[in-house]
Amino acid sequence: MNAIDFKSLAQRQRAACINSVTGFKSANLIATVDDSKQTNLAIFSSCVHLGSDPALIGFIQRPASVQRHTYENILSTKVATLNQVHEGIYKQAHHTAARYPREISEFAASHLTEEWHDDFAAPFVAESRFKMSLEFVEEVPISANNTVMIVMSIKQIFTDKAIVQADGYLDIQQLSPVVISGLDRYHRVSFLERLPYAKPVGV
Amino acid sequence: MNAIDFKSLAQRQRAACINSVTGFKSANLIATVDDSKQTNLAIFSSCVHLGSDPALIGFIQRPASVQRHTYENILSTKVATLNQVHEGIYKQAHHTAARYPREISEFAASHLTEEWHDDFAAPFVAESRFKMSLEFVEEVPISANNTVMIVMSIKQIFTDKAIVQADGYLDIQQLSPVVISGLDRYHRVSFLERLPYAKPVGV
Numbered sequence: 001m002n003a004i005d006f007k008s009l010a011q012r013q014r015a016a017c018i019n020s021v022t023g024f025k026s027a028n029l030i031a032t033v034d035d036s037k038q039t040n041l042a043i044f045s046s047c048v049h050l051g052s053d054p055a056l057i058g059f060i061q062r063p064a065s066v067q068r069h070t071y072e073n074i075l076s077t078k079v080a081t082l083n084q085v086h087e088g089i090y091k092q093a094h095h096t097a098a099r100y101p102r103e104i105s106e107f108a109a110s111h112l113t114e115e116w117h118d119d120f121a122a123p124f125v126a127e128s129r130f131k132m133s134l135e136f137v138e139e140v141p142i143s144a145n146n147t148v149m150i151v152m153s154i155k156q157i158f159t160d161k162a163i164v165q166a167d168g169y170l171d172i173q174q175l176s177p178v179v180i181s182g183l184d185r186y187h188r189v190s191f192l193e194r195l196p197y198a199k200p201v202g203v
Numbered sequence: 204m205n206a207i208d209f210k211s212l213a214q215r216q217r218a219a220c221i222n223s224v225t226g227f228k229s230a231n232l233i234a235t236v237d238d239s240k241q242t243n244l245a246i247f248s249s250c251v252h253l254g255s256d257p258a259l260i261g262f263i264q265r266p267a268s269v270q271r272h273t274y275e276n277i278l279s280t281k282v283a284t285l286n287q288v289h290e291g292i293y294k295q296a297h298h299t300a301a302r303y304p305r306e307i308s309e310f311a312a313s314h315l316t317e318e319w320h321d322d323f324a325a326p327f328v329a330e331s332r333f334k335m336s337l338e339f340v341e342e343v344p345i346s347a348n349n350t351v352m353i354v355m356s357i358k359q360i361f362t363d364k365a366i367v368q369a370d371g372y373l374d375i376q377q378l379s380p381v382v383i384s385g386l387d388r389y390h391r392v393s394f395l396e397r398l399p400y401a402k403p404v405g406v
Contacts, residue, residue, distance in 0.1 A: 004364065015255040158204050181372075
């Protein structure tokens with residue numbers, strides 16, 4: 001066991017290092033539109049469960065000093081979709097991280113297909129096998145580094161009903177989603193075990 | 204593709220369902236002490252990268268209506284450790300979720316070993332292969348469901364230096380960490396591909 005001297009690393013190395021330390025991260029594409037229906041698509045590895053009732057998720061947006069099309073679009077239109085990244089589309093999903101100007105949609109640039117539902121203002125990713133419509137709830141400022149957590153409520157979930165288990169669990173493993181480590185490493189996941197509800201012993 | 208009617212599920216099924224939707228989650232043990240040196244250990248699947256410089260992570264604490272020993276200890280002592288869960292200890296790690304009274308340490312109850320460093324007030328998990336000392340930065344209230352995000356800065360990282368890569372990345376895959384899906388499904392991870400830095404094409 002060694003102490004890792006991350007504080008002396010150059011900026012890029014430090015980013016790669018510190019992006020590794022929380023472990024494997026889910027890969028999701030967040031799709032939005034602006035007021036003129038220009039679409040945007042961006043990969044996020046910071047989506048986190050906040051609560052089940054109300055059904056809330058959060059994700060982290062970078063500081064105000066950089067371009068944040070997703071953030072601006074959500075504040076403007078109040079909606080987004082979250083689309084899980086699977087083994088068949090992770091290369092296209094990774095490409096959405098390239099810095100395209102606002103007038104170019106990452107859907108087209110990354111060869112992914114917009115899927116529109118009549119009753120929702122943001123597009124879904126047609127190729128994704130697990131997708132949700134989301135409505136804006138609040139933005140939570142993190143003053144320590146000028147980031148924000150965007151809190152969204154889950155309106156609808158779309159996936160193959162064959163993955164719904166008796167206990168309510170959605171067996172996403174069947175959909176071959178990938179996980180990210182650091183900034184650019186992609187991994188596949190295989191089932192190990194379901195553990196029973198944890199109960200105190202000997203008290 | 205089907206719409207999943209999560210709103211009609213009973214409470215437990217709904218929790219299992221909505222805990223599945225953000226994808227696979229990292230498994231980490233957070234260790235703390237109270238003012239009388241009573242230790243506490245709890246598994247968290249909500250750790251998220253917030254930034255690299257300063258090196259910040261966050262995790263979600265449940266509403267104030269439930270017992271939150273980790274939260275109370277961090278507010279009191281301002282420190283914690285984060286310890287990655289690998290294939291060799293995931294059953295013990297899962298057991299820390301059992302509701303033990305404050306005077307029983309989940310270290311002993313889960314058969315995990317306290318590891319103390321002279322210069323840090325919270326214990327590490329001896330069996331973990333990747334661990335960090337953390338200092339409290341701020342708590343960020345999420346008013347939508349009365350949870351909080353605890354923001355912590357990374358003081359030191361301890362792991363095997365053999366996992367440090369030339370680009371700064373820490374190849375945690377070598378340590379066999381597990382990921383969680385839903386509330387109780389554990390999975391292993393295998394490397395797929397490193398992708399190049401995403402650059403715009405044709406603009």
